[in-house]
Amino acid sequence: MLRLKSSDPGFAKAFARLVKDRRESDENVARDVQTIIEDVRLRGDEALAEYTAKFDGHAPADDDWRIPPEACREAFDALKPDLRAALELAAQRIRDYHRAQLPENRDYTDESGMRLGARWSAVDGAGLYVPGGRAAYPSSLLMNAIPAKVAGVARLVVVTPTPKGEANPLVLAAAHLAGADEVWRVGGAQAVAALAYGTARIKPVDVITGPGNAWVAEAKRQLFGVVGIDMVAGPSEILVIADAKNDPQWIAADLLSQAEHDPVAQSILITDDAAFADQVADMVGVEIAMLPTAKVAKASWDDYGVIIVVDSLDEAPALANALAAEHVEIATDDPQSLFDKIRHAGSVFLGRMTPEAVGDYVAGPNHVLPTGRRARFSSGLSVLDFMKRTSFIEATDAALAAVGPAAIALAEAEGLAAHARSIEVRLGL
Amino acid sequence: MLRLKSSDPGFAKAFARLVKDRRESDENVARDVQTIIEDVRLRGDEALAEYTAKFDGHAPADDDWRIPPEACREAFDALKPDLRAALELAAQRIRDYHRAQLPENRDYTDESGMRLGARWSAVDGAGLYVPGGRAAYPSSLLMNAIPAKVAGVARLVVVTPTPKGEANPLVLAAAHLAGADEVWRVGGAQAVAALAYGTARIKPVDVITGPGNAWVAEAKRQLFGVVGIDMVAGPSEILVIADAKNDPQWIAADLLSQAEHDPVAQSILITDDAAFADQVADMVGVEIAMLPTAKVAKASWDDYGVIIVVDSLDEAPALANALAAEHVEIATDDPQSLFDKIRHAGSVFLGRMTPEAVGDYVAGPNHVLPTGRRARFSSGLSVLDFMKRTSFIEATDAALAAVGPAAIALAEAEGLAAHARSIEVRLGL
Incomplete structure (x- = not known):
């Protein structure tokens, strides 16, 4: 101290x-992770099977990669009553807090007659990494999964390593409670790569969140841009x-x-x-x-x-x-x-x-928060991590006549003649 | 076609x-960029001077790295009237659209008596990369700088290469109009590294946005996490x-x-x-x-x-x-x-x-938008890229008594005894 x-x-x-x-960690895993990602991208499930056998010490049978929803429900039903009630209270309070985060759409017409706005929508699919071992926390699953579901994500995919085939029953119970749509027995950088690029078995997702070891974190960092990710943790x-x-x-x-x-x-x-x-x-x-x-x-x-x-x-x-x-x-x-x-x-x-x-x-507020001084520029996980905004513009003849000439002047100053032209032809200039 | x-x-x-x-681009610049970043991190302004001489064909004198605000104002004053009016109209409309994006804080007390909320604040410093050459667009400077200023960023730092020492007068004019606080003659991965880590001359920033070539994009990608960045473009x-x-x-x-x-x-x-x-x-x-x-x-x-x-x-x-x-x-x-x-x-x-x-x-809406299918999970630039959210919680004795036991049950299930203990000691359990 x-x-x-x-x-x-x-x-x-x-x-x-x-x-x-x-x-x-200074642990330099970048090159190994890059190799795994490329391998999963090119060879898909075959590569997943090899890495899972190597790192998790078991190879699920072809029909055993996915943990069925019934197994999650059974794990939930088997919880001791006080623990089940605690999980339910947590889920309810997290849901309430995150519901109020849902952003509002905008749609208005300004004084020039131009309609402007922004429309929010959820991503189609979100992947949630849940570690095995020391950090296999059901609370973490709730904190990642519930904002995704509140955002409106239709397909929420959980990946989690099951060393020697053993799944953590608390994690399965939380997956049931949070409404996860798929749970797969796969972890490490290979799981992140599978979520980003998809395999024959696992369809790709658009956003990947959730905690993990140095390999998982590095895989997310390398795949940032192919998919959205939450902050480096x-x-x-x-x-x-x-x-x-x-x-x-x-x-x-x-x-x-x-x-x-x-x-x-x-x-x-x-x-x-x-x-x-x-x-x-x-x-x-x-x-x-x-x-x-x-x-x-x-x-x-x-x-x-x-x-x-x-x-x-x-x-x-x-x-x-x-x-x-x-x-x-x-x-x-x-x-x-x-x-x-x-x-x-x-x-x-x-x-x-x-x-x-x-x-x-x-x-109720999210426990996934920026670490390592990143609160200077980043925020805790929220529904916004699972949504995106589409802006829109609708001009009338009068609106284009009002603001078009300024756009033409700027386009010409920037040497972008076709930009100017697309407005000129409409204004008969 | x-x-x-x-x-x-x-x-x-x-x-x-x-x-x-x-x-x-498949152009593999990752290793070169990594070398430049490390070099700037360790040797600061000395490294900047060497790379600038090498890539931009000039080495500013010690007191000439920063383009003074007066030079930006002069460039603005020297604009032809129609171009100045066009820039002003653009700036005004961009400002109006982005002002309405400012998020609202939350602060409420729920039925358990727990006060919950979230408070938004701007980052302290934002760095804006403005390319030289073909893509030196004043409109792009406005689209990046105005959201930062609307967000409330106190220190907006522009970096731009000035090949052979020549600055683009339109870019300087736009920097004046947008209220940039500093403009530095430096570009490439070295400029991004300087913004992220700081040098004796250039203080570090918290977020870096703006377009650039493959080297700039890769530098931003590698520094994601040290600073915030906008989407990979x-x-x-x-x-x-x-x-x-x-x-x-x-x-x-x-x-x-x-x-x-x-x-x-x-x-x-x-x-x-x-x-x-x-x-x-x-x-x-x-x-x-x-x-x-x-x-x-x-x-x-x-x-x-x-x-x-x-x-x-x-x-x-x-x-x-x-x-x-x-x-x-x-x-x-x-x-x-x-x-x-x-x-x-x-x-x-x-x-x-x-x-x-x-x-x-x-x-008015931002023209910095997700490319390469990234609209599946990301959004155009907005004031939110220059802000972050701090959540907060304030429990009363009654609120902690109401929800604390559930937290204890979950902490114990996760094997986190000290978590449970921090609540137990307060509840006299």
């Missing part, structure tokens, strides 16, 4: 180093801004709720009280010992945890803007006044009773 | 080939859906207005009348001969032009959706009925009096 004090002479330099370190992070009136145990728990995600996750505390900072640091030690996820949480906190003691919390917004963190908690009596000054953050959790974990599951 | 008939037995195959061919294209009641000369002019952009631009006509198709093809020949841009337009039309004769224009929407073209003109008496069935298109031009060129300059 790194401890900084904003009044120390070396602070600016140390903080700049912190801002710069994105903790992202790095390790998770939280910034907690807290005064000394908080219970140190609560703040320690919040810091650890990020740390347990990943050894390279990052938890940062900004506080204006050095004694409180000590108490939180102590409580982190106490709490870690109790966690089944202690090993990961301890690695993250030891290597990437940060406590910054400031003279006044008025310093916090500038630091928060530089960090542009995925999650920002503001645990003070008047969180809004600090929030008003924070421009760059994925999602903000206001007040002492809003631990970040409530946003991971049941609050 | 390729001529197809939808009732021919080989049509489906030929049309599928057409849809598949994105006419995009390929050669321009138009699909004209026209019945026999049109003047063949008008339709020929429209097809050529795309063809003159680029030898690999593509113009496609769908009509339900073979004789009309012949007339348009003849008029294309007549019109080309008159164009100063004849060489480019002829290459495009000969190599990539397509005429598809259908039995009925009712077939057109399905073909248009498969092509997902950047521009679609519908020149019929009732264009709306076809438009209602078109789901995938960048921008649609309705009726006989709406040539695409009016949208390039003065209609």
Whole structure:
């Protein structure tokens, strides 16, 4: 854990180093991923079968690549009642929040008589990557699938690796609840390539979202443009801004709720009280010992945890803007006044009773958020990631007569004679 | 020019080939671009100077890299009055259209007592690439810069190569009119790298937009994630859906207005009348001969032009959706009925009096549009490309008591004990 004090002479330099370190893997998988993508593009299902045998240790029979809807429904029906109710509450609240994001079409006629507008529509097909192993989270499936369905996507395709053939029943249950249309037993860069280019078995989609390891992320990056993708994602992070009136145990728990995600996750505390900072640091030690996820949480906190003691919390917004963190908690009596000054953050959790974990599951806003300072320019997942906008223009004779000559002047200045001509012939010029 | 008939037995195959061919360069510049980016990242302005000397044939003096605002204002003042008025009309109409795109913030409290919402804000800095040479279009500068300024971007940075030191006065004039804050004499992948990582001279930006050659496009693609970028762009294209009641000369002019952009631009006509198709093809020949841009337009039309004769224009929407073209003109008496069935298109031009060129300059909607079938999943440039959304959550004691237990159940099911713990400690569980 790194401890900084904003009044120390070396602070600016140390903080700049912190801002710069994105903790992202240098693992160079670009060439391997390129090979896999090309292979799947050219050989389709045959290549999928080979990579699945190699990486997931099993090769589904020809009729076993797709997990049937009944298996998903059965997994859902088999859930313990409290877990089923929790998933249903989460789904309902996510659906409600995202429904209000649906954009409005525009269609109006301006004073020149020209009709102008924009019409939104959903993509035809969306692909959702769901990791196997450590990060196989049903909540993540809901957070990706529900916005797609709310957007109006007709075909929602889930791909997920099933190592040794084993599917995660919670993921299947969530797929049923979210209304996934297809679920395929395939993962890795090969699954992303199959979604982008299609194979004989799996039809291509238009947008691919969802978390994954370095190979999956690189495959999405390479296929950006062939399909739409959500933002490049790095390790998770939280910034907690807290005064000394908080219970140190609560703040320690919040810091650890990020740390347990990943050894390279990052938890940062900004506080204006050095004694409180000590108490939180102590409580982190106490709490870690109790966690089944202690090993990961301890690695993250030891290597990437940060406590910054400031003279006044008025310093916090500038630091928060530089960090542009995925999650920002503001645990003070008047969180809004600090929030008003924070421009760059994925999602903000206001007040002492809003631990970040409530946003991971049941609050409603999306938990897929920009990491690694990308909140400077990008947003959490929304229905807009599954939609696109078509603008339109309809000119009357009078409207074209009014604005056409200006277009002709500009086209000529740009040396585009045929552009000018297409207006001139209509105006009889 | 390729001529197809939808009732021919080989049509489906030929049309599928057409849809598949994105006419995009296979030029493999990835490795060279990677080298340039790394070089600029490590050596900054020194690397910029070397690449500029090499590619643009001049090396600005240390105090001459930035084109001063006065030079832009002088270029604007020196415009001929009709051209200045045309630029001003275009800027005003683009501004009006994009202002109405500004998204609304959300802030509400749901029945559980939880406050939820989303707040939009502009990125701090946007970089706009403006090509030198053939594609140095002032209209393009307006179409990129005005949405950024409408979004509220405080720092708008233009980069443009000035081969042999010569800047395009129209581009400088447009930069003045659009309110660009900085204009730098630098182009190519090196300019994009400088915008993304910053140098001693040029501070970094958060989003980079604007057209460019294969090197610029590849640099943007490689830096996606370090900064935000607009969509990957390929050669321009138009699909004209026209019945026999049109003047063949008008339709020929429209097809050529795309063809003159680029030898690999593509113009496609769908009509339900073979004789009309012949007339348009003849008029294309007549019109080309008159164009100063004849060489480019002829290459495009000969190599990539397509005429598809259908039995009925009712077939057109399905073909248009498969092509997902950047521009679609519908020149019929009732264009709306076809438009209602078109789901995938960048921008649609309705009726006989709406040539695409009016949208390039003065209609108001953005002319930066998805190419190469990307209208299936992406949209034209808008203020949203220069903004991002921060979601927020504020729970009360009662709200956390109401939804917290469900979050705990899900966290435990996912094996994330610290997530559960951060809620349990607050609820005294």
